[in-house]
Amino acid sequence: xxxxxxxxxxxxxxxxxxxxxxxxxxxxxxxxxxxxxxxxxxxxxxxxxxxxxxxxxxxxxxxxxxxxxxxxxxxxxxxxxxxxxxxxxxxxxxxxxxxxxxxxxxxxxxxxxxxxxxxxxxxxxxxxxxxxxxxxxxxxxxxxxxxxxxxxxxxxxxxxxxxxxxxxxxxxxxxxxxxxxxxxxxxxxxxxxxxxxxxxxxxxxxxxxxxxxxxxxxxxxxxxxxxxxxxxxxxxxxxxxxxxxxxxxxxxx
Amino acid sequence: xxxxxxxxxxxxxxxxxxxxxxxxxxxxxxxxxxxxxxxxxxxxxxxxxxxxxxxxxxxxxxxxxxxxxxxxxxxxxxxxxxxxxxxxxxxxxxxxxxxxxxxxxxxxxxxxxxxxxxxxxxxxxxxxxxxxxxxxxxxxxxxxxxxxxxxxxxxxxxxxxxxxxxxxxxxxxxxxxxxxxxxxxxxxxxxxxxxxxxxxxxxxxxxxxxxxxxxxxxxxxxxxxxxxxxxxxxxxxxxxxxxxxxxxxxxxx
Numbered sequence: 194x195x196x197x198x199x200x201x202x203x204x205x206x207x208x209x210x211x212x213x214x215x216x217x218x219x220x221x222x223x224x225x226x227x228x229x230x231x232x233x234x235x236x237x238x239x240x241x242x243x244x245x246x247x248x249x250x251x252x253x254x255x256x257x258x259x260x261x262x263x264x265x266x267x268x269x270x271x272x273x274x275x276x277x278x279x280x281x282x283x284x285x286x287x288x289x290x291x292x293x294x295x296x297x298x299x300x301x302x303x304x305x306x307x308x309x310x311x312x313x314x315x316x317x318x319x320x321x322x323x324x325x326x327x328x329x330x331x332x333x334x335x336x337x338x339x340x341x342x343x344x345x346x347x348x349x350x351x352x353x354x355x356x357x358x359x360x361x362x363x364x365x366x367x368x369x370x371x372x373x374x375x376x377x378x379x380x381x382x383x384x385x386x387x388x389x390x391x392x393x394x395x396x397x398x399x400x401x402x403x404x405x406x407x408x409x410x411x412x413x414x415x416x417x418x419x420x421x422x423x424x425x426x427x428x429x430x431x432x433x434x435x436x437x438x439x440x441x442x443x444x445x446x
Numbered sequence: 447x448x449x450x451x452x453x454x455x456x457x458x459x460x461x462x463x464x465x466x467x468x469x470x471x472x473x474x475x476x477x478x479x480x481x482x483x484x485x486x487x488x489x490x491x492x493x494x495x496x497x498x499x500x501x502x503x504x505x506x507x508x509x510x511x512x513x514x515x516x517x518x519x520x521x522x523x524x525x526x527x528x529x530x531x532x533x534x535x536x537x538x539x540x541x542x543x544x545x546x547x548x549x550x551x552x553x554x555x556x557x558x559x560x561x562x563x564x565x566x567x568x569x570x571x572x573x574x575x576x577x578x579x580x581x582x583x584x585x586x587x588x589x590x591x592x593x594x595x596x597x598x599x600x601x602x603x604x605x606x607x608x609x610x611x612x613x614x615x616x617x618x619x620x621x622x623x624x625x626x627x628x629x630x631x632x633x634x635x636x637x638x639x640x641x642x643x644x645x646x647x648x649x650x651x652x653x654x655x656x657x658x659x660x661x662x663x664x665x666x667x668x669x670x671x672x673x674x675x676x677x678x679x680x681x682x683x684x685x686x687x688x689x690x691x692x693x694x695x696x697x698x699x
Contacts, residue, residue: 213627214627215625215627215655216471216474217474218470219470219471289468293597301572301576301579304575305570305572308570309570315565316562317558317562318558319555322557322561323596326554326596343600343602344600344601344602345598345601346598348596348597349597350595372468402467
């Protein structure tokens with residue numbers, strides 16, 4: 194039996210946060226893993242909505258719908274629209290989403306002056322520092338010129354798109370991704386369990402940058418009961434996610 | 447007569463400055479204009495060294511040598527090597543080089559604490575702020591986790607690669623590029639004249655983001671005596687640079 198009728202949303206690629214008109218903060222992600230996941234599900238008969246960065250690798254099997262976004266803010270907006278208008282049996286959220294977005298640029302001189310005004314009784318609280326940063330920040334609209342040798346870029350947290358998924362569709366099966374750098378398996382599993390708890394993921398694909406190379410991609414799949422699978426390549430990861438999701442939903446592969 | 451024997455170095459694309467292992471600051475530039483300039487010179491018989499970002503568009507006519515770099519620091523190093531080992535009749539420096547590179551990430555709490563220690567007699571000098579920033583900065587080696595709602599990214603100026611070109615090869619003809627955003631022609635020309643003076647450019651290609659679209663690319667070429675040409679597309683710009691350089695060097699096109 195094919196997994197016919199499954200409706201799956203796959204996110205892929207990395208978001209881009211603009212600093213000004215010529216510079217941006219980019220999250221490195223080719224989207225290749227997401228494209229392979231989409232292809233596994235499509236080959237099994239699922240209808241795919243592919244929500245990706247413009248530069249992301251596209252699936253070989255054309256998705257039913259492809260939507261491209263640029264920033265983490267646009268991702269949150271688009272995800273909300275998609276989740277309100279269509280029911281998905283499963284959401285595989287492999288996109289590398291920027292946690293922070295630029296809010297302004299500060300010069301050392303501008304910051305020093307704003308801080309000076311907020312020193313009270315020889316003290317400077319974190320709240321006062323936060324206020325000074327906001328007041329001294331120049332809007333990052335134009336190309337920033339480089340007169341001073343140092344600059345500061347103020348960043349604020351982006352909306353946590355993953356948190357919206359189960360809130361809007363409590364019955365969907367959510368597959369989250371956790372990427373860390375240079376940690377051991379215990380720490381990786383603990384972080385993955387945190388993602389399961391916080392966002393209601395059914396599974397979390399846990400991986401560490403040190404295990405990702407041109408050919409290999411070490412990863413483990415974490416379910417509510419613990420590690421349910423391991424893979425060594427992107428193709429194996431895609432197959433593992435497909436099989437575990439089908440088993441969980443009760444569709445034969 | 448062909449411009450045989452001309453040795454030309456063309457830089458193209460945008461530099462990438464890593465924030466941590468999964469994020470970077472990217473300067474937007476496809477490298478297409480640089481690739482067209484390289485092709486104009488190659489078609490005229492010149493030997494091309496193409497120094498570009500990995501993602502940059504490559505010339506259609508294979509350059510004699512292609513060297514790829516990632517960051518502004520690597521650009522400066524590579525440029526120095528190339529200029530020490532080979533004499534170029536002309537250097538066309540179209541690469542979009544980041545003026546700043548990340549040196550560390552700061553939390554508001556960490557910065558507030560470092561600033562507090564440097565308040566002296568109720569005062570905080572720019573130097574003290576600068577010291578506090580340096581001491582509170584976390585090295586951007588690992589993936590930055592997002593516990594706090596605000597972060598600061600400290601940036602320092604990158605080496606000015608363009609300044610090395612005439613210093614190392616006083617006889618080369620240097621073509622610089624000036625890109626501004628939303629300014630009038632007077633301001634653009636003034637900025638271009640500044641580039642000529644500071645870096646000994648023979649020509650500066652001046653353009654504004656507002657005049658660059660999918661099909662059009664408005665630009666003017668500035669020489670020591672003023673505006674020597676105007677163009678409306680990337681192909682026209684490449685041709686104009688080629689012709690003006692050949693005329694200046696005394697090679698027929």
